[in-house]
Amino acid sequence: KWTNxxxxxxxxxxxxxxxxxxxxxxxxxxxxxxxxxxxxxRKDQLFVINEICEMKNCSKCVYFEAKKKEDLYMWMSNCxxxxxxxxLVENVHTMSELKMTGNCLRGSRPxxxxxxxxxxxxxxxxxxxxxxQIFGTPNHHPKSQPFVDHVYTFSxxxxxxxxxxxxxxxEDGSLAEIGPRFVLNPIKxxxxxxxxTTLYQNPKYVSPNExxxxxxxxxxxxxxxxxxxxKSYEIRRGTGDNTYKSDPTDEVFVTIRPEDAEGRDxxxxxxxx
Amino acid sequence: xxxLATDGKILFGREESSAEETELFRYLQEAFAAGRLKPGLSVxxxxxxxxxxxxxxxQKLKEFQNNLEWxxxxxxxxxxxxxxxxxELEGEDDVHNDFTRELRFYRQAQASVLEGIxxxxxxxxxxKRPEDYFAEMAKSxxxxxxxxxxxxxxxxxxxxxxxxxxxRDLRKYGKKVQQEVLLKRQKEKKEMLESVKRYRKGQQxxxxxxxxxxxxxxxxxxxxxxxxxxxxINKKREFKNKKFGFGGQKKRSKMNTASSAGDMSDFNPRxxxxxxGKPKAKMANKRPGKSKRMKNKNKKR
Numbered sequence: 001k002w003t004n005x006x007x008x009x010x011x012x013x014x015x016x017x018x019x020x021x022x023x024x025x026x027x028x029x030x031x032x033x034x035x036x037x038x039x040x041x042r043k044d045q046l047f048v049i050n051e052i053c054e055m056k057n058c059s060k061c062v063y064f065e066a067k068k069k070e071d072l073y074m075w076m077s078n079c080x081x082x083x084x085x086x087x088l089v090e091n092v093h094t095m096s097e098l099k100m101t102g103n104c105l106r107g108s109r110p111x112x113x114x115x116x117x118x119x120x121x122x123x124x125x126x127x128x129x130x131x132x133q134i135f136g137t138p139n140h141h142p143k144s145q146p147f148v149d150h151v152y153t154f155s156x157x158x159x160x161x162x163x164x165x166x167x168x169x170x171e172d173g174s175l176a177e178i179g180p181r182f183v184l185n186p187i188k189x190x191x192x193x194x195x196x197t198t199l200y201q202n203p204k205y206v207s208p209n210e211x212x213x214x215x216x217x218x219x220x221x222x223x224x225x226x227x228x229x230x231k232s233y234e235i236r237r238g239t240g241d242n243t244y245k246s247d248p249t250d251e252v253f254v255t256i257r258p259e260d261a262e263g264r265d266x267x268x269x270x271x272x273x
Numbered sequence: 274x275x276x277l278a279t280d281g282k283i284l285f286g287r288e289e290s291s292a293e294e295t296e297l298f299r300y301l302q303e304a305f306a307a308g309r310l311k312p313g314l315s316v317x318x319x320x321x322x323x324x325x326x327x328x329x330x331x332q333k334l335k336e337f338q339n340n341l342e343w344x345x346x347x348x349x350x351x352x353x354x355x356x357x358x359x360x361e362l363e364g365e366d367d368v369h370n371d372f373t374r375e376l377r378f379y380r381q382a383q384a385s386v387l388e389g390i391x392x393x394x395x396x397x398x399x400x401k402r403p404e405d406y407f408a409e410m411a412k413s414x415x416x417x418x419x420x421x422x423x424x425x426x427x428x429x430x431x432x433x434x435x436x437x438x439x440x441r442d443l444r445k446y447g448k449k450v451q452q453e454v455l456l457k458r459q460k461e462k463k464e465m466l467e468s469v470k471r472y473r474k475g476q477q478x479x480x481x482x483x484x485x486x487x488x489x490x491x492x493x494x495x496x497x498x499x500x501x502x503x504x505x506i507n508k509k510r511e512f513k514n515k516k517f518g519f520g521g522q523k524k525r526s527k528m529n530t531a532s533s534a535g536d537m538s539d540f541n542p543r544x545x546x547x548x549x550g551k552p553k554a555k556m557a558n559k560r561p562g563k564s565k566r567m568k569n570k571n572k573k574r
Contacts, residue, residue, distance in 0.1 A: 114348065122334070146399065147399050168390075
């Protein structure tokens, strides 16, 4: 009865923050068909992961790569030879946040809900298939529960994949959020597992290093802007030929009528009582 | 300028040749005229290589697709479910509007649930956990207790704030009512005095207004009511006033000043100006003197 022998290896690299670690543990809890592995040193090459997967008899892999103790990247891959995707993980909220009020059976099978945008582009279609195979709990898995009481949503907004996990409270569709929550920003898709030719590269992806650099260099732009502004003023001001030559002695004997006085000049004619 | 088109951001201050610079500025002007330039810093990103191997992806998809039945995969693709009538906020498809975004995800999940549950029930898979089925949950009972406590705390703080607001409104209303009552009393008093004056002066014949007197149940009549908190004399305050009020102690002040010598409050002229008059009845009852008593003693027998 248990035919779909899919197993997912979920592990991380060294240098992962507490939030990333909790996210990884939440995913392990939610997926009964997952296997864990100790932290891998980032010095090793990525194709070593394929060998680890083979040793553990896993066909899929979710690998969290942490860099600079700030950025969290996630690899999703179909291990022997299938495609793999690298994401930047943003906006992580774990299951243990007190605002997530829902709860579900441990190991129950989820409903997977996809946005309609997943059928529009080929790279989204590929991603959808990969997600279904990784996150879908196999039917009649020994550690799974027979009830379907929660639903995963994957939506596409702003060229990113948003993940939410809701508990089904009533049959009419009232839901409570269980968590975790995260946003995946796709970077690249590869033909092979953790390597191979690039199938797709996200043109709108900006690496977090670049974003930080842009923020830091904003201060430097001030000086450059000021120089440019000065230059443009000189240009606009004009040279000697096209400006009207004014004689300063013209203004010495200027008198105005009392009616035409404005502002402070009025004091010369009218007393402030 | 492809990278500029995709990002809409342009960098200033880079070392460029003059030809490139003029072209850049011309592009900028066009973009501004077309309204494509957004406010803020514009940065030119380095030209990126675009890879979109559609054929490769399609082939890969075909290769690794496992065409299992729906019951193994449980996937659904939906548009968000129609929103409740009051919550329609279409057209605000902004990522940064948290509320509408989360609402959209919620509605997508709802649509899936509404479609998925009948399908599951058709395949004889239960979706509701029976009441007596106890199994390990994803979050521990302890954690759920903490969640419930937090929710309760929030609810209680809301209730408390509501109560305080209501009390404040009530107090304001009460104050207004009190002022009105005081004004009414003053007006009635004035009217009464006017009527009495008019009657005395003979402008008003009738004395009916006395019948319209309010019953004196308002004034505290007995000593107990008078000595309420409002009317009680503060002994301490009285003492302090006597000791320090109006210039302070008189005990050790000067005794033989011009004002004290000219002070005639101890002089009662009536004591010395009175003429001798008839002895009063009291005088008549007074006991006679010794000689008179001696004389009358023997006379009595």
